[in-house]
Amino acid sequence: MTAPIRDAFPVLARAGFHYLDSAAMAQLPSAVVEAVAHHDLSARANVHRGLHELARRADDAYDGARQRVARFLSAEADEVVFTGGCTLALNIAALALGEKLGPGDRVVVSAAEHHSNLLPWLMLSQRKGFEVVSLPVDGDGRLRLDDLSLIDGRCRVVAVTHASNVTGAVTDIPRLAEAAHAVGAKLVVDGAQMVPHGPVDPRALGADLYAFAGHKAYGPTGIGVLWGRRELLAELPPVLWGGGMVGVVGPTDAEPLDPPERFEAGTPPVAQAVGLGVALEWMCGLDWPSVHAAEKELTRRLLAGLAGLDGVRVVGPPDLEARLPVVSFVVAGCHPHDLSHLLGERGVAVRGGAHCARPLMVALGLEEGCVRASLAPYTNRADVQALLDGLAHAIRVLR
């Protein structure tokens, strides 16, 4: 199943190389590399500004990329805002939705958030005076949704991750959408980890704004997406100002364009958007039921292998239900950084540390962080076995 998929990723052909760090950055299929290069060689121009031939080509490429993203999200093109990344998309969401918030208002996040979906709200709350509260997690890092009383009449926004970048636990977004909408709150979803594992329909999920990154979805760096319901985007103010996003500009004021351009101040990442469009089109061409079955089997193997190693404790759900193929763990007596270093020396790429999720580390009692192995459609059994073998070796070296 994975052989044809792996063939699309030249870097994976390196001997003795086992890439299990896709949750940090996925690898690029050749088609994306070629599309970006082709664009820069044949259509490099600014967009929505020029009238010459290259400018027309750039316009077509950029608008076409937006349509490809929209298809991936089962959305309309004017609901797709290109940003410089997921972090910027989430900051735009916070700044736009937070503009009218103040004392007495509440934003509900969760203890499982990546800093990108937490710090924008915390910092804004200091200026605006609203409160930020967190939904707790259980011992497996899953959001506890049995008590949603925090989402009450004061709540204006619920901002949560679709899937944890540490534990891989998938959040029940429809459940939270129901709770948020029942009190008139908007639901912001951080889809950075979910999107690399298949097309998403944020409207059907009940999200109001949905953000993701290109570099985790087999696309280039420097590109992200903020999807928003058309009617909501039309209400929100721009948070960045500059060229390309205004209509009438007077001596003391300016009138922003309609979405999505309203949120795309300055020259956008054109070639990166083109690359992302091709990446998502590549994803749409995969047989996702088969990919998910393969990912599940590899996750099962990994969890079983880890359980057989002395002193290893899995962080996050121990089972295969409602989870991504992202598995974190700690090893008694071995620091995650040392383990990651030793695995790296054996060609096994993983990530060790706090994973930009300090509140979750605290909630799970992981003062020294954890090691994360993150799988992708191109991961195979040899990758998982290399991790398990390398881990056994690392433990021997460190103890």
Place this chain on the structure above:
Amino acid sequence: MSEELYQQAIKDLAAEASQRLEAPDASATLDNPLCGDTVSLDLRLSQGRVAALGHGAKGCLLCKAAATVVAQAAVGLEAETAVALADRVGAMLKQGAEPPLPALAAFLAVRPHKSRHGCVLLPFKALAKALGR
């Protein structure tokens, strides 16, 4: 390569017990955001010298081992000399300078691993910070 980096001398240093000082004259805590290492360091000073040092290190093996070196070597040093250690250890790791302390010879194996330099430097930077730098 890994056996050299994680040689027994480093592991022995990392395994040394550590203790904070009560009522120190100065303290400092530094984090390494890359990996989550944290070093807290307490000092007692007398006539411009480090008279006593306590510390607590939560971190990787290299960080803990380096913290032990700081704890063992800094007592008795003039404050200025102790502050300068951070730069001298940095020069040892990054520019090929000789180890400024005999116990640091074991850390020469860290030189090729740039991403780990910060782990070794953190306790020395905490020492400098506690001394007001």
